[in-house]
Amino acid sequence: MKDKIHPKYVEGTIRCACGFTYKTYSTREKMRVDICSQCHPFYTGKTKMIDSAGQVERYRRRFGETKATKILTASEKEKLEAEKAAKKAEAKKAKRTRAAKK
Numbered sequence: 001m002k003d004k005i006h007p008k009y010v011e012g013t014i015r016c017a018c019g020f021t022y023k024t025y026s027t028r029e030k031m032r033v034d035i036c037s038q039c040h041p042f043y044t045g046k047t048k049m050i051d052s053a054g055q056v057e058r059y060r061r062r063f064g065e066t067k068a069t070k071i072l073t074a075s076e077k078e079k080l081e082a083e084k085a086a087k088k089a090e091a092k093k094a095k096r097t098r099a100a101k102k
């Protein structure tokens with residue numbers, strides 16, 4: 001390595017908005033991130049609006065809670081899934097009876 005042109009390589013900390021911290025080596029001592037593998041829905045499997053700028057809150061204040069912005073609870077989700085499944089089964093049945101008539 002050439003002398004005096006490389007930044008210092010130090011032990012750094014990455015701090016997530018959820019509170020989790022990582023230790024790593026970097027040229028920067030401290031870094032902040034909004035989301036990490038400890039809190040990202042892809043890894044947690046939980047529904048969460050990723051919204052550090054408050055845009056969802058702003059939208060809700062302006063337009064009220066809509067179907068699209070509503071975060072469903074587990075029981076509500078279950079109910080919705082059951083409704084969907086029932087509708088699907090009914091459609092299948094209707095198709096079958098139509099086919100039988102022919």
Ligand SMILES: [Zn+2]
Binds near residue numbers: 017036037038039040
């Ligand atoms: Zn996090």
